[in-house]
Every structure is written in structure tokens, then in C-alpha cells.
Amino acid sequence: MTEQRFVHAQWSSRLAFILAASGSAIGLGNIWKFPYLAGDNGGGAFVLVYLLCVVAIGIPIMIAETMLGRRGRQSPINTMRTLAGEAKASSLWRYAGWLGVIAGFMILSYYSVIAGWAMAYFFKINSALFEHIDAANSTRLFEYFKSSPEFLGIWHTLFMVATMFVVSRGVSGGLERLSRFMMPALLLVLLILDVYAMNSGGFGRGMAFLFNPDFSKLTGEGVLVALGQAFFSLGLGMGSIMVYGSYLPPDVSIARSSLLVTAADTLVALLAGIAIFPLVFANGLSPSMGPGLIFETLPIAFGQMPGGWLFGMLFFALIFFAAITSAVALIEPAVAFLSENQGMNREKACLYSGVGCWLLGLGTVFSFNIWSEVKWLGKTVYEWVDMLTAEIMLPVGGVLIAIFASWVMTRADSEAELKLHDPRHYQAWLILVRYVAPIGVALIFLDALGVI
Ligand code: TRP
DSSP states (O other): OOOOOOOOOOOOOOOHHHHHHHHHSSSSSIIIIHHHHHTTTTSSHHHHHHHHHHHIIIHHHHHHHHHHHHHHHHHHHHHHHHHHHEEEEEGGGHHHHHHHHHHHHHHHHHHHHHHHHHHHHHHHHHSGGGTTHHHHHHHHHHHHHHHHHHHHHHHHHHHHHHHHHHHHHHOOOHHHHHHHHHHHHHHHHHHHHHHHHHSSSSSHHHHHHHHOGGGGGGGGGHHHHHHHHHHHHTSHHHHHHHHHTTTSSSOOOOOHHHHHHHHHHHHHHHHHHHHHHHHHHHTTTTSGGGGGGGHHHHHHHHHHHHTTTHHHHHHHHHHHHHHHHHHHHHHHHHHHHHHSSOOHHHHHHHHHHHHHHHHHHEEEEEEEETTTTTTTTBOOOOHHHHIIIIIIIHHHHHHEEEEEEEIIOOOOHHHHHHHOHHHHHHHHHHHIIIIIIIHHHHHHHHHTTTOO
């Protein structure tokens, strides 16, 4: 190996790793996407399959991805190349890293549009329009907002500029410190919304919708969506957890840290669902409202609570912070690639990737208005970008990581890196990443394609 390994700084403690990894995992995926996908795919059965995917596929792959990162200690593409060299495997493995760079770029293009909605609602929620708002008016306001390419475009632009500012200035460290306070605050706000939902009159129906599985409502594609959401929400399959792993000190337990990050991520998603669905039923709305779900339901709660406008502003501000920590992690690989491998300086790399992402994001902006009928095989631009990333690229990336960690890397190496005290735990992990994850993902793909 002639390649010089980067000398990396390390996390001061296990807590720093857990907070940073949770900061990238917890984002719009938990609060905006999980409830709307659960609503679109029939509720309980979707949630159950999602949880199964998190436990049987997500956790083992998160352990594998963190482990590869700590062993390689470089950016994902170079880590894959180094580890492949170490295991005398094909250097083609570096393309697994590439897949992640492209997926992150594509995800950010629409992530920014939705984060822009949260910014817009932060500024709107204290207007008189939202006072004691009912379901019909809340829906109407959202439809009006969504129908304007200019509005959506402006907020998308502002979010992208904010993200690229953070990335180009390299001030994401400050953001991470800030998110130590933001994440607990977000949890608290969600809990208060949950209490509100309990008294909304729709709690029983909301909980039944979320937790009573009715498998007749779940399609093969719905199962694939649940799998994709598990990867998306945990931020797996694209090398970003690998980056965090590369800073993890050698004596920290990878398995335990991964479990904690997964538990935090799942908790936030479930708490968001528990806050939203009772409101949906109490106000006679339909759970399958699509991407507008939280923007149509939560303002009803804010409009009715005493001091709700202030609480609403706090909520949307916290979503903004949760989104921007994820956004920075989504685009960083593309910026790093352009500046390390293409010889651009960091500002230029930021400019190119930011503008590229912004342009692609316009496709999502227009999917909600002037291009809402421009479809290919029944899907809008937004739906295509989302499907290609969450349902294809992330699961494929994740399975490549699983295969690499369990079939290519030697057992001695993975055992030494994971340092699990109980050999049965190592054995269980090995079975999950070797067989369960790849076969499970393959079966879900075949099922969604209608082959089985
Ligand atoms: N997990 C993030 C969320 O739930 C989205 C995401 C997917 C992500 N892949 C990522 C964030 C990689 C950071 C890095 O909102």
C-alpha cells in the first residue's frame, strides 16, 4: 500500500460520536417522511415492516458501516479502496463509495425543498391566518403555498445557500455543538405534541392506525418503501456513517453506539407519528395526504393551543436545525470528492455541488405545481429522485457494505475491530450481514417487481 493514510482527529468520547451520528440520522426523514409514508402505505403493517427492517437489516449494516469506517479511517471511496487492497479484493469496490456520493447529492436536492417548507412555515405560523385554523383552511393554505413555484423556489434557494455557507466555511463543528441542545429540545417539543394529540379526540384511532397491522393494506412496493425508509432514516448505505466511524476511538464499542443511534432515530420517528395521526383522525383528514401531511395537520394543533404560534415557531426552527445538520452531511462527500480528487479549491467545489443540487431541486419544486402532471411511468421528478435514492441506491449501497464486511473482509479483522465480548453476539451479527440483509433486500426487490 503506497497510499498515505490520513491522520484523523478522533472523537473526544463515545458521546460525541453518538450525538454527531444522531444529528445526521435524525432529520426530515423522521418527522416529515416517516409519517407521510406510513399514512400513504396503510399504517400499522408498514410500521411493523419498517421496524423489522431497522432491527434485522439496519442495525447490522450500521455496525458494518461504522466498522469499515474505523478500520479505513479515510473518506468512503478511499476507505473502500484501502480495505479492498488489504483483503486482496478487487479495487472495483471503490465504486460502492461513489454510489454514496451520488445518492447524497440527489437526496439533498429534494431535502432542501422540504426544509424550505419548514422555513416558510416558521415565518408564517404566527400570522393571524393560522389562529384557530381548521382542517379545510389548513389544507387550503398548504395547497396555495405548494402551487407557487416562486415561493417554493425561493425557500429552496435560501436553504441551499445556508447549507453551502456552512459547508464552505467549515463551520459544521459549531452546528454540531448547537445540535447537542437542539436534539433534546426537539424531543421535548415532540413529547408535548404527543400529549396534545392524546387529548385531541383522535388518539385511539391514530394509535390503531399506526400500530394495528392490517396486511391487506400493504403492497409489495409498500414493503420496499419501508425498507428504503429504514436506510434513509438511519442515513445508511452511502458512506456517511463510515465517515463518522472513521473518527471513533478504537476502544469504543461499535455495536453499543450503533444501537443507541438507531434507538434515538426510531424513537423520534415514532413520536412524530404518534403526534400526527390522532390529529389527522380528530380533524376528519385522510392519512394518505402525501408529502404535505405534517404541514397540513400540525398547524391545526398550533392554531388551537394557547401560545401555539410561539410553539409552532419553535417546532419549525428545530426542524430547520435537524434538517441542516443532515444536509451538511449529505453534500459533504460530493464537496470532498471535488476538492480532493478534482483539484478544485473548497469554495469552488461548494459552488459547483451547491448549484448542481439546486438545479436538480428545481425539478422537485416544479413536481408540486407546474410539472405535477409531467410524469414518466406514473411518477413525477420528485418521486423519481426519491425512489431511485431511497428504494434503490441506499439499499444497494447498504448490501454492498454488508457483503464487503462479511464476505470480503476476513473474520479475524472484523472480529478484532468489533471486539464483542460475547462470541454469540459476533456470530449473530455475522449471520445478519452475511445472509439476512442481502437475501432480505433481494427478496423485497423481487416482491416489489412482482416476480414473487
Ligand atoms: N437520515 C436523514 C433523515 O432522516 C437523511 C439522510 C439520508 C442522511 N442519508 C443521509 C443524512 C446521509 C445524512 C447523511 O432525515
